[in-house]
Amino acid sequence: MTGAVVPPIYATSTYKQDGVGGLRSGYEYSRSANPTRTALEECVAAIEGGVRGLAFASGLAAEDALLRALCAPGDHVLIPGDAYGGTYRLFAKVLSRWGLEYDPVPLGDPDAVRAAVRPSTKIIWVETPTNPLLGIADIAALAGIAHDAGALLVVDNTFASPYLQQPLALGADIVVHSTTKYLGGHSDVVGGALIVRDRGLGEELAYHQNAMGAVAGPFDAWLTLRGIKTLGVRMDRHCDNAERVAELLLAHPKVTQVLYPGLDGHPGHEVAAKQMRRFGGMISFRVAGGEEEAVALCGRTRLFTLGESLGGVESLIEHPGRMTHASAAGSPLEVPADLVRLSVGIETVDDLLADLTEALG
Numbered sequence: 404m405t406g407a408v409v410p411p412i413y414a415t416s417t418y419k420q421d422g423v424g425g426l427r428s429g430y431e432y433s434r435s436a437n438p439t440r441t442a443l444e445e446c447v448a449a450i451e452g453g454v455r456g457l458a459f460a461s462g463l464a465a466e467d468a469l470l471r472a473l474c475a476p477g478d479h480v481l482i483p484g485d486a487y488g489g490t491y492r493l494f495a496k497v498l499s500r501w502g503l504e505y506d507p508v509p510l511g512d513p514d515a516v517r518a519a520v521r522p523s524t525k526i527i528w529v530e531t532p533t534n535p536l537l538g539i540a541d542i543a544a545l546a547g548i549a550h551d552a553g554a555l556l557v558v559d560n561t562f563a564s565p566y567l568q569q570p571l572a573l574g575a576d577i578v579v580h581s582t583t584k585y586l587g588g589h590s591d592v593v594g595g596a597l598i599v600r601d602r603g604l605g606e607e608l609a610y611h612q613n614a615m616g617a618v619a620g621p622f623d624a625w626l627t628l629r630g631i632k633t634l635g636v637r638m639d640r641h642c643d644n645a646e647r648v649a650e651l652l653l654a655h656p657k658v659t660q661v662l663y664p665g666l667d668g669h670p671g672h673e674v675a676a677k678q679m680r681r682f683g684g685m686i687s688f689r690v691a692g693g694e695e696e697a698v699a700l701c702g703r704t705r706l707f708t709l710g711e712s713l714g715g716v717e718s719l720i721e722h723p724g725r726m727t728h729a730s731a732a733g734s735p736l737e738v739p740a741d742l743v744r745l746s747v748g749i750e751t752v753d754d755l756l757a758d759l760t761e762a763l764g
């Protein structure tokens with residue numbers, strides 16, 4: 404109507420009807436649909452190569468809606484042996500109480516995955532790269548295993564982003580995002596998304612999105628859309644910077660192991676090179692001196708801000724064992740105590756290298 408190049412924020416809960424049931428463009432009530440959210444949903448579907456996208460209040464809200472829409476008590480899900488802590492907690496503390504069964508498996512080992520499939524397995528849940536250990540799973544191989552078993556392959560594509568990895572084209576049925584991370588990209592909004600390549604599945608999930616109600620609001624949808632405009636340029640810079648940081652860490656005497664799929668020595672390097680455009684902006688590493696030194700290091704950087712989350716333009720550092728993955732303590736998914744995770748931002752790389760060099764001492 405106006406030619407505005409940016410979709411407006413439709414701050415409205417309801418819509419005028421032209422006579423009872425006379426909806427304009429299908430809009431009725433903003434839990435069911437809102438034009439700003441529709442713009443985001445169409446955008447995420449397009450960039451993942453799907454036919455339908457759905458935007459939620461958070462990544463975990465998207466995961467919860469997916470699992471409760473598609474699973475019933477007694478159904479079984481295979482989850483990554485090093486899943487994101489919040490995903491693990493959703494299975495272990497919430498959905499297990501409603502009879503959903505799950506087993507963590509090492510997704511880097513397709514034979515182990517095949518052996519763990521049960522007749523009741525409904526979903527194989529994949530993260531690649533994983534948070535925080537940067538494990539790599541072969542999406543095409545796991546899609547084959549899932550489909551042979553009559554199960555769906557779900558890929559949490561948060562770490563890679565659709566710019567670096569396209570799971571639907573590799574055989575996945577559903578892509579999950581925490582849009583809080585690289586899609587939003589500026590650490591200013593929490594959100595989640597589901598994207599599918601089958602229209603029927605999209606309808607089923609959309610029905611449950613509305614029935615459960617954890618939708619993205621119009622302001623959040625607008626911020627996420629604004630972030631996505633620069634996804635490609637941001638990701639290239641994240642990758643450029645992370646490659647330099649990984650080299651620095653690899654050569655540092657106080658670093659005992661660097662987990663970055665771009666390194667030749669990473670066990671998932673070949674698979675990652677096959678299915679990713681580049682290797683992303685996330686790096687984890689282990690330090691000599693154990694937990695005490697890992698925690699101290701997190702307090703010594705100046706440009707890397709100590710904080711949870713990831714995928715924003717500013718660099719972050721954290722201690723997964725005590726922060727993002729504290730909920731996995733004492734479980735099979737516990738992470739090493741000497742592990743430090745970096746979300747490498749888009750700052751001038753020399754400043755990032757100097758900050759880490761100084762902090763490592």
Ligand SMILES: *Cc1c(COP(=O)(O)O)cnc(C)c1O
Binds near residue numbers: 463487530534
């Ligand atoms: C952050 C994150 C989530 C959860 O998303 P929220 O937006 O925090 O609810 C899920 N998966 C991965 C890989 C994440 O990093």
